[in-house]
Amino acid sequence: MSLPHVLLGMLASPASGYDLKQRFGQSVRHFWHAELSQIYPVLSKLEKDGMLTSENVPSDKGPSRKIYSRTARGTSSLKSWISDGPVCRTERLAYLTQLFFLDAVNMAQRISFMENLRSDFAERLGELKAIEENWSSEDPRYPDELPDQELYKQMTLRSGLMKYKMMTEWCEECLNRMKKRTTEA
Amino acid sequence: MSLPHVLLGMLASPASGYDLKQRFGQSVRHFWHAELSQIYPVLSKLEKDGMLTSENVPSDKGPSRKIYSRTARGTSSLKSWISDGPVCRTERLAYLTQLFFLDAVNMAQRISFMENLRSDFAERLGELKAIEENWSSEDPRYPDELPDQELYKQMTLRSGLMKYKMMTEWCEECLNRMKKRTTEA
DNA sequence: CATGGCTATATAAATATTTACATAGTGGTT
DNA sequence: AACCACTATGTAAATATTTATATAGCCATG
Numbered sequence: 242m243s244l245p246h247v248l249l250g251m252l253a254s255p256a257s258g259y260d261l262k263q264r265f266g267q268s269v270r271h272f273w274h275a276e277l278s279q280i281y282p283v284l285s286k287l288e289k290d291g292m293l294t295s296e297n298v299p300s301d302k303g304p305s306r307k308i309y310s311r312t313a314r315g316t317s318s319l320k321s322w323i324s325d326g327p328v329c330r331t332e333r334l335a336y337l338t339q340l341f342f343l344d345a346v347n348m349a350q351r352i353s354f355m356e357n358l359r360s361d362f363a364e365r366l367g368e369l370k371a372i373e374e375n376w377s378s379e380d381p382r383y384p385d386e387l388p389d390q391e392l393y394k395q396m397t398l399r400s401g402l403m404k405y406k407m408m409t410e411w412c413e414e415c416l417n418r419m420k421k422r423t424t425e426a
Numbered sequence: 427m428s429l430p431h432v433l434l435g436m437l438a439s440p441a442s443g444y445d446l447k448q449r450f451g452q453s454v455r456h457f458w459h460a461e462l463s464q465i466y467p468v469l470s471k472l473e474k475d476g477m478l479t480s481e482n483v484p485s486d487k488g489p490s491r492k493i494y495s496r497t498a499r500g501t502s503s504l505k506s507w508i509s510d511g512p513v514c515r516t517e518r519l520a521y522l523t524q525l526f527f528l529d530a531v532n533m534a535q536r537i538s539f540m541e542n543l544r545s546d547f548a549e550r551l552g553e554l555k556a557i558e559e560n561w562s563s564e565d566p567r568y569p570d571e572l573p574d575q576e577l578y579k580q581m582t583l584r585s586g587l588m589k590y591k592m593m594t595e596w597c598e599e600c601l602n603r604m605k606k607r608t609t610e611a
Numbered sequence: 612c613a614t615g616g617c618t619a620t621a622t623a624a625a626t627a628t629t630t631a632c633a634t635a636g637t638g639g640t641t
Numbered sequence: 642a643a644c645c646a647c648t649a650t651g652t653a654a655a656t657a658t659t660t661a662t663a664t665a666g667c668c669a670t671g
Binding site: 427442443462463467485489490491492 | 618619620621622623628629
């Protein structure tokens, strides 16, 4: 699977499991997600395998935090995962499957399904736009003069922006085609 | 999970597990995939739950086939899955994660990664175009006069065509930006 | 007639993922 | 003081998924 490598990648700077989960909720959200109950055991295993080291840091708020750092071996594992080439064709888009069989329900439900889908895409687009606006206003180098470290993150963001814009428009188009049918019938 | 519902949806006409796997390899490929070893137990369970019935049909080629048919209860389960609204935000795109951390490897590997990604998208786009050409040449109603049963399948196909076209162009753009940097440096 | 490939079904073992639960301190509200 | 929300780490149980293996007949190729 990819989660160990995702965590290794996100540990460019030291962080706890809880921190990593927070990071999932931000820029990474549109292409990966994981629960804390999955993250913790994976971090333990990575430490056991010598990919990470950990340090207990007392916290002023709540229990002490277990901060993980990437080892040279962890970095090398990340590199070879990327060097092995892109991991594709493992996508599972449940909403497209639902659409594929949408004729199973009545027209009101079809319209409602598509409207909900459009809302979801629009919401995600908004989230990514907010990230972009924030980033570009804080860094005058955005997007073309960014250092390498950030360039690829910007490309990832851009793919998300393009995708959700396209999918929102596609939903609109589908809705128009559907509504045209109901008025004609 | 969604696999039971995906199988229920694909069983609009009776089929064996092997047949269903073949169907995964066609139009459904760009948004879902499953192994036979996962399909067989799910079919068994669906039968146990009264969603499907099965019939053993002797075959002229190889062992006898177990043909599943959807029951009224199976159809109703499919309907309620769709009525519950779109299942979103469960995507895991490993290749975008790899890109996100692409600065971990050297420039030659970065270029190679992106070229492989572009090839993969281009290949998928080709597959979907072939499906579309085949379909539109066989059915003069394509795409706007299609019956409801096929309209939503066409919309799904269209979203795939748009997506892979966009992603291929995006890869090209990324490669140009990357190459511009190497020549400038 | 041995080898490999295709159709076809299925189990076993390993791994990945989700959902529910357990624990524990801090700070605020009712 | 009871309750809730938030930070923080984790375990347990259930479920989902992949990879490897087993079986078995049919057909073509050498």
